[in-house]
Amino acid sequence: MSxxxxxxxxxxxxxxxxxxxxxxxxxxxxxxxVRFMVLSLxxxxxxxxxxxxxxxxxxxxxxxxxxxxxxxxLAVAIVTKRERLPxxxxxxxxxxxxxxxxxxxxxxxxxxxxxxxxxTLAGICNATSPLWGMxxxxxxxxxxxxxxxRVAGLGIxxxxxLTVLGVWQGFSGLDYxxxxxxxxxxxxxxxxxxxxxxxxxxxxxxxxxxxxxxxLVATLELALIxxxxxxxxxxxxxxxxxxxxxxxxxxxxxxxxxxxxxxTEVGPTTAQMVTYFIPVIATAAGVALLHENxxxxxxxxxxxxxxxxxxxxxxxxxxxxxxxxxxx
Numbered sequence: 001m002s003x004x005x006x007x008x009x010x011x012x013x014x015x016x017x018x019x020x021x022x023x024x025x026x027x028x029x030x031x032x033x034v035r036f037m038v039l040s041l042x043x044x045x046x047x048x049x050x051x052x053x054x055x056x057x058x059x060x061x062x063x064x065x066x067x068x069x070x071x072x073x074l075a076v077a078i079v080t081k082r083e084r085l086p087x088x089x090x091x092x093x094x095x096x097x098x099x100x101x102x103x104x105x106x107x108x109x110x111x112x113x114x115x116x117x118x119x120t121l122a123g124i125c126n127a128t129s130p131l132w133g134m135x136x137x138x139x140x141x142x143x144x145x146x147x148x149x150r151v152a153g154l155g156i157x158x159x160x161x162l163t164v165l166g167v168w169q170g171f172s173g174l175d176y177x178x179x180x181x182x183x184x185x186x187x188x189x190x191x192x193x194x195x196x197x198x199x200x201x202x203x204x205x206x207x208x209x210x211x212x213x214x215x216l217v218a219t220l221e222l223a224l225i226x227x228x229x230x231x232x233x234x235x236x237x238x239x240x241x242x243x244x245x246x247x248x249x250x251x252x253x254x255x256x257x258x259x260x261x262x263x264t265e266v267g268p269t270t271a272q273m274v275t276y277f278i279p280v281i282a283t284a285a286g287v288a289l290l291h292e293n294x295x296x297x298x299x300x301x302x303x304x305x306x307x308x309x310x311x312x313x314x315x316x317x318x319x320x321x322x323x324x325x326x327x328x
Contacts, residue, residue: 032261032262032265032266035258035261035262036262036271036273036274037277038258039255039258039259039262039274040274040277040278040281041281042250042251042254042255042258043251043255043274043278043281044123044277044278044279044280044281044282044284044285045251045281045282045285046247046251046255046282047110047114047119047120047122047123047126047282047285047286048119048282048285048286048289048290049243049244049246049247049251050062050110050111050114050119050122050243050247051114051118051119051122051286051290052239052240052243053065053066053111053240053243053244053247054111054114054115054240055237055240056233056236056237056239056240056241057233057237057240057241057244058226058229058230058233059108059111059112059115060108060111060222060225060226060229060230061226061230061233061244062111062244062247063104063107063108063111063222063226064219064222064223064226065241065244065245065247065248066107066244066247066248066251066252067103067104067107067215067218067219067222067248067252068219068248069244069245069247069248069249069252069253070215070248070249070251070252070253070256071212071215071216071218071219071248071253072248072249072253073248073249073252073253073254073257074208074211074212074215074216074253074256074257075212075216077208077212077253077257078208078209078212081206081208083206083208083209083212084205084209085209085212085213086205086209086210086213091200091205092213092217094195094196094199094200095200095210095213095214095217096217096221097195097199098192098195098196098199098200098214099214099215099217099218099221100218100221101188101189101191101192101195102188102189102192102193102196102214102218103214103215103218104218104221104222104225105185105188106185106186106188106189107185107218108222109181109182109184109185109188110122110126110181110182110185112178112181113125113178113179113181113182113185114178114182115178116175116177116178117175117178117179117182118286118290118292118293119282119285119286119290119292120282120283120286120287120292120294120298121164121179121182121298122182122282123278123279123281123282123283123286124164124279124282124283124298124301124302124305125179125182125183125185125186126182126185126186126278126279126282127186127275127276127278127279127302127305127306127309128157128161128183128186128305128309129186129187129189129190129275130157130190130275130309130312130313131153131154131157131158131161131305131308131309131312132186132187132189132190132191133189133190133193133194133312134150134153134154134312134313135154136190136191136194137190137194149311150311150312150313152311153307153308153309153310153311153312153313154308154311154312155308156304156307156308156311157304157305157307157308157309157311157312158308159304159308160301160302160303160304160305160306160307160308161183161301161305162301163297163300163301163304164297164298164301164302164305165179165301166295166297207260207264208257208260211256211257211260215252215253215256259271259274262274269313272313275309276306276309276310279302279305279306280302283298283299283302
């Protein structure tokens with residue numbers, strides 16, 4: 001049973017504390033590269049599924065359904081692995097905050113944003129999480145020292161954001177509210193990650209147990225919030241309902257299990273590279289299946305964002321020790 005230790009750098013899509021790789025990790029029947037690509041596809045298509053879901057249901061209803069089906073998948077995993085849920089009021093209080101920052105808030109913000117912006121733009125906004133994480137970690141984490149390369153990556157990344165948004169056109173045709181919600185959603189992830197790192201790291205509980213508990217709390221939070229802002233739908237369109245179910249079962253439940261397995265097997269640095277595939281897949285899915293318009297500045301800006309994000313996650317190489325000649 002691995003301990004819940006967060007990764008050394010905040011991946012854009014991490015929504016639970018994840019474990020450090022273990023030398024005794026069991027061998028997987030499916031190669032990690034295959035699971036890596038499956039995870040990339042699942043999370044890349046999540047923005048398309050959100051768009052389809054909001055065509056039939058209110059944003060809070062989409063988020064509630066997503067969390068409900070995701071929690072169901074994690075509940076099956078917990079029962080199968082015979083895991084125990086965390087104990088202690090303090091732990092559950094921290095899980096409630098983490099659930100709000102890493103699940104309930106960003107999922108709802110993305111659902112609301114995609115009512116007015118393309119799924120392609122939402123996917124690219126999600127890719128800015130490493131940039132926000134870099135900026136926040138310099139303030140909140142004293143051990144995370146800035147380097148010239150990482151600061152340069154931060155600047156390059158935000159130039160990419162401005163390119164995507166078309167700053168030279170005065171943001172003409174841009175839906176400010178929807179874009180701001182998507183960017184705020186991406187900001188929630190590093191804030192939540194820093195909170196988890198400070199409060200839930202080293203609790204001694206397995207990741208599956210913590211993941212399931214966090215999603216359960218997030219589902220309860222949405223169960224309380226949703227009736228306050230929406231009414232029961234008069235009809236249940238099948239296609240949007242299937243999209244919400246897939247978004248929860250695959251894009252939340254199964255995806256988190258895949259991410260947990262990858263981090264355990266190949267480490268957080270390799271596992272977090274999935275972040276750079278998500279906007280590419282989200283853009284391709286939005287254009288090909290939803291026929292969303294794509295200007296030249298969107299893919300160019302996205303490439304610049306990803307380049308900057310990659311620089312912010314880089315670490316200086318440790319100098320090699322020089323071998324001393326034998327004096328004997």
